[in-house]
Amino acid sequence: MQLLWFRQDLRLNDHVALWHATQQGQTAALVILSPEQWALHDDADIKIDFYLRQLNVLKADLEQLNIALIVLKVPLWKNIPEAIAQVCAELKVQTVHANIELGVNELKRDFDLQYLLEKKNILVELYHDRTLFPLATIRNKSDLPYKVFGAFKKNCYERLSTSLPTCYPKPEKQNLSYQIENFSQTVPSFEALMGRDSFCSSAELWSVTEQHAVKLLDDFIKNKMRTYQTLRDFPKLDGTSQLSTYLNIGILSIRQCIQALFREQQGHFHIDHEGQQIWLDELLWREFYQHILFDFPQVSKHLPFKENTLKLAWIEDSTALNAWQMGQTGIPIVDAGIRQMLSTGWMHNRVRMIVAIFLSKNLLIDWRLGEQWFMQHLIDGDLAANNGGWQWCASTGTDSVPYFRIFNPVSQSQKFDPQGDYIRTWVPELAHLDAKSIHDPYARNPDLKLNYPKPMVDLKQSRLRALEAFKGL
Ligand SMILES: Cc1cc2nc3c(=O)[nH]c(=O)nc-3n(C[C@H](O)[C@H](O)[C@H](O)COP(=O)(O)OP(=O)(O)OC[C@H]3O[C@@H](n4cnc5c(N)ncnc54)[C@H](O)[C@@H]3O)c2cc1C
Incomplete structure (x- = not known):
């Protein structure tokens, strides 16, 4: 059995870890809800509410593929390795698959999991998914990470002109279904999980589903990208994509954005107008800060970069x-x-x-x-x-x-x-x-x-x- 652990990547399309897990055999899915850890990380109520709403959709989408979603509540990450080891023992899991998450606590949590499961002969496979380019691969001539955006961007442009990152297909329906008996498969409401009301619900303003995110992306590319460079700085105008919400919990992937950006150029790296170039640069700012977080881990410990x-x-x-x-x-x-x-x-x-x-x-x-x-x-x-x-x-x-x-x-x-x-x-x-x-x-x-x-x-x-x-x- 393969186990896919969903984190900040709540989608089926272009999901690197999910695709690899399902290629290797029958797959079950897992998500872990950690309210106390989220509070330590200052996650907003509205973000948690949005996450839980998309999780419900994902669970139903997974069912269509005969993939069950186990929903564990583990308040603090330090207890996650043990909790996952129990799931692995029960389901006879050979490999746990997950996409890499950045941040020192996230990396430590995953390191501890690997250490524990290795002793039980269970593999943990981690994949680059959240960034366009694998971490630690954008380097200057001295093989050091870039510290300024301009030089980082130039390097990215060179790599994109060689080939654009492509998307992984949505996994096919699994042949065999299986029963999960000893673990919950219910996604709790915000109130049930957090033990209090949310003071700000996401439902009215922010629709979930992958289809909705892709529709927003397509609409932006078709109708707004050409004017992006002139309208994007005016807060009263609807001049930007508003996709950050979807990118951040992974309802949409960065590769889907890049592919859509160059769709009219048949997937070739060719910039036709300023709006297209400036939007690409914004996506690269996102990329830059993720590489900075990885290469300069002090910034995730409340320390300044300088x-x-x-x-x-x-x-x-x-x-x-x-x-x-x-x-x-x-x-x-x-x-x-x-x-x-x-x-x-x-x-x-x-x-x-x-x-x-x-x-x-x-x-x-x-x-x-x-x-x-x-x-x-x-x-x-x-x-x-x-x-x-x-x-x-x-x-x-x-x-x-x-x-x-x-x-x-x-x-x-x-x-x-x-x-x-x-x-x-x-x-x-x-x-x-x-x-x-x-x-x-x-x-x-x-x-x-x-x-x-x-x-x-x-x-x-x-x-x-x-x-x-x-x-x-
Ligand atoms: C003080 C400060 C705090 C910010 N905090 C966050 C945050 O917590 N989460 C977040 O996603 N963005 C953050 N940003 C960046 C930026 O403001 C948002 O990404 C952007 O407003 C999202 O709107 P959009 O999706 O319409 O962006 P668009 O203009 O359509 O840009 C497309 C995508 O590019 C990325 N992007 C754009 N600008 C930036 C940027 N400056 N830095 C990094 N990525 C960028 C986002 O993923 C965005 O969705 C912050 C910026 C500042 C100055």
């Missing part, structure tokens, strides 16, 4: 942090972004940058607190991308510019939300203001009566304070 930034004197100010977390900073674009995330689990990329730079530069609050808040609320929360994005914004990470990047959030707002419509959607207290005043309501009239706070910092002074703090590095 060691010298450890010296930074962050300000401890729980009142300011709380105002930022709740979208009450008095800077409309920042508050709009945070409130979008709190209501929907998602925030537009341009606004993620604005709010992250505001916290780490204007408020000079430790980026790790912002990173944590994002993880606790994002439906697409992903250690590699979130950490990479936060460290880039805080200038502790891979940003290659030779200065410390600080945005003026008001200018960003005027540029990327010119009519103020994004702010109007998420900060209804300001909905009646015109396009000129909405970005900085008290600028022209400090006595204006609004049910909205005044800016919590002076943007010019806080910018200078940040420059001073970073200068000392």
